[in-house]
Amino acid sequence: MHNKSNIYIDYSFYIQQIFAEINNISDDEECKFVLKEITLKKNDFLLNEGEYCKNIYYLKSGIFRNYYIKEGNEIITSFAFPSDISTILRSILLNEPSREYIQAVTDCDLYSIAIESYQKIKSRYSIIDKIDAKITQLYALMLEERLFSLKFHTAAERYQILLEREPLIVKYIPLTYIASYLGITLETLSRIRAQK
Amino acid sequence: MHNKSNIYIDYSFYIQQIFAEINNISDDEECKFVLKEITLKKNDFLLNEGEYCKNIYYLKSGIFRNYYIKEGNEIITSFAFPSDISTILRSILLNEPSREYIQAVTDCDLYSIAIESYQKIKSRYSIIDKIDAKITQLYALMLEERLFSLKFHTAAERYQILLEREPLIVKYIPLTYIASYLGITLETLSRIRAQK
DNA sequence: CGTGCACTTGATTGAAGTCAAGCGCTGTGG
């Protein structure tokens, strides 16, 4: 039905390497500030529209969603699942306020990586810099794959891919959210599900 | 009508830095193999579907397009304009054959950066590695912006953005290509243009 | 001069959106 795609990338291998390196060099003061473990309740916000994104989030368990509001409607741009990374690149790289919200769809456990400290650490320890460069490459790959998929696959196919990625977890996402993510209406998605 | 967006990023600043660094260290044998200047005639191919992408292309003048074929139809995924970078990340990072063609839409002047040599150079000169990391970040940002734009803007708005980016150059692109890029039919694009 | 290509315009079709109602839970209060 559809090509194998890299719309979803498991970053855990590289993230764990970075965490391990940070632990190794724990005599560096800055390391205390880099990593924070966070738990969120369903519907809690990680970031509001208009805020400056100061962190990269690495999701251990749960789901969050990115969305913006246009003409009063919530439009979901992406979900994050366990072992995904979520952040607002535009806000971080251009130092601009976010256009999007990041919100917990279910209860979540995650790591928050503070950009400012992280950047200091990276500049001091080139091994971390190297791993980080690899993660950025994979992140770019994932984005390119999503762009490709958006053109290549129909909404029905992309629903199928989503189901295959996280068959169990998707059950916890309201249909409205999934429809918004796919760019179709609730009703159309319901009809897609019906015919099978 | 639409938010300022970073769908198109000018990489020339960083690319020139990298070229300058490469010139500085020209005693390194590898440098000879990294950069190649290429000129293409309209409709020449830089990469065919099924080939392994071994280069990153930096466009000096002209336009090229990325497209794939689905059910006999050419579907354009992106254009590259002067100062753009074009490559097939998936092919490079995962060492897979390309699903896409890269083809010159007009006569083009470009630099071809040979990945293999480039990677060696990067590992030897950390300054180049640093600039490259920055380029990768910007590349990821650009992709994220395109994804956002695809949801946020209508086809008509995205046509407008394309026109604003390259008002002169877009004239050389057949309407069929632009329609394919926007994900609409030739006829619909013609009607969009008519009403104004 | 005529053939082909790029684009436009018009008429018809079809798929997804909209509007509206209904079903089956769950949870709360009389």
Place this chain on the structure above:
DNA sequence: CCACAGCGCTTGACTTCAATCAAGTGCACG
């Protein structure tokens, strides 16, 4: 304990807008 309000999802009828099909125009080039 039942009643019913609310939510998440489904289903149906109707509408809308882009795709499709089909001509037609203008221009470029041999």
